[in-house]
Amino acid sequence: MASVEQRIRDTFRDAGAAGWLHAVPVVDAPSREIGVGADEQVVMASVYKLPLLVALCQRFADGTIDPTATVRVHPQSSSPGPTGVATFLDPVTLSWRDLAASMIAVSDNAAADVILGAVGLDAVRDVLTACGLAGTKVVGGQADIEASLVRDTGATSAAEAFALLADNDEALTVSVYDPAFASATTARDMTRLLSHVWSDAVVTPEQCALMRRLLRQQVWPHRVRAGFPHAGVVVAGKTGTIGAIRNEVAVVTFPGETPIAVAVFTFAARADAALPAVDAAIGECARLAVTELRSGRW
Template sequence: MTPSAEKRIRDVFADAGCIGWLHARRVGTPDGSAGDIAVGADDLVVLASVYKLPLFVSLCRAFDSGELSPTATVRVTPADCTPGPTGVSTFRDPIVLSWRDLALSMMTVSDNAAADLVLGRVGLESVERVLSDLGLTSTRVIGGAADAHSSLVIDAHAHTTAEAFAALADNDEAWTVSAYDPSYASATTPRDMTTLLDAIWTGRAVPGPHAAFVRQAMSAQVWQHRIRSGFPYSDVDVAGKTGTIGAIRNEVAVVTFPGEIPVAVAVFTRAARADPVLPVVDAAIGHAARIAVTELRSGRLD
């Protein structure tokens, strides 16, 4: 990695008022064999909703083994669901969905309720097996969105999830909450996440047609304000998964230019502020990813 690229990435994070961690590598090549981009790539960071990606892999393995049919249905009562700004918890009436469609909602709009239903069906043990099988030794998933919200309510001395998030967004308070601490929250490293992305794209994580389903769902993610913002081109595919909680803003993605080797990139940040909307930090994630991917595409690291 050229010193200028690392400095430029660090400057992007500093200018946006956040701490940032990043790793990028070409898909299908051993980590580091053809060069990689690393900025705190082996530091522990908070997963937030990025945990839904290994959970999705676990579900698709259950589909592949026949343990669960993707078209089997589940009745969902929104009032009983984990709250969230998107997905089935925002609905007014009970609905019936297949596990496959629940997974799509979990990935494309980061549906918390769908994710907790999926986690309840496959279990934490199956997610742990995925992490172990793929050598993601620094990654730990300790629970779903409901668990994170419960912890946040306690830490913020609140009565409801809404009160807890409102308290967390108050920049006049210096909150120390477990949701921000990778020692207590579900955690990973940027390098582990590019390893997971590589395993998905090369078919090691999930075999056969279910691997394509994972990639298609990630390509259909609706959020365009982070890594996608660095690649505003119609012929470039950005297949990703975001994660957000308070001051934590993340995304992991595979960026594919036509006719080129895809590049896996993982960007994790913690902002100085906890405003519900921080477009400068979102844009910094895209900018940092663009620097890393451009460096790898240039071939200067070979």
């Protein structure tokens, strides 16, 4: 019988994508892990919102930002996006923690840009250093991604740039696909960060509990969640998508069992707006890895 790592590679290949994965139990000294290219740098896309959330919650904990204080967001002056405040027609007032909820639950680009503007890139980089995430870098937010795409594609707007990116007849070389230039990480770094959040190691227990709550509220069921359609199984995660890139990092918890952190990153041969085969492969690869770890009970 093929190893679980080989079955994961076969699943990525059959979906028409390159893939990277790491899965590990959230315990102090796990004796087992599953890895496929776990230490290779990959583009984060919206997964960067996870360390950004940690940086924000550190500001909550040290009193720099009051989580219940309100902030006014003007959609027309924010990064565009298909979800959340980015889709609104009128200005809206939210608390900082509700803005964070929108950033995580529906990957709200406008919310993320406001939060990044408040905490700053240096605070996000401090999170990476403190957590020992040597393979991870965050170079900017959604506004920076859009500016890079417009520049690389020669488009006149972000919407036009994303349309060109999704056109498989265009042979585009864009920096947002290159870990050397874009915000990048490794699958192992992201399971390490999730493990820190689940063990209350990255900030106060109260703020770690808030982060776990927000990550459980992510609405997307088509990637990691699709691998675990069982009642009682909790999946808490964060997706990331840019063109041919589709990712998700998550913690999967079966009732009465140790949670398992899993990070899956993919780069597809096509850049269509919808790639259900790749989304399904993310769920299946997560299922294969988590099932293997559960079977051994480490």
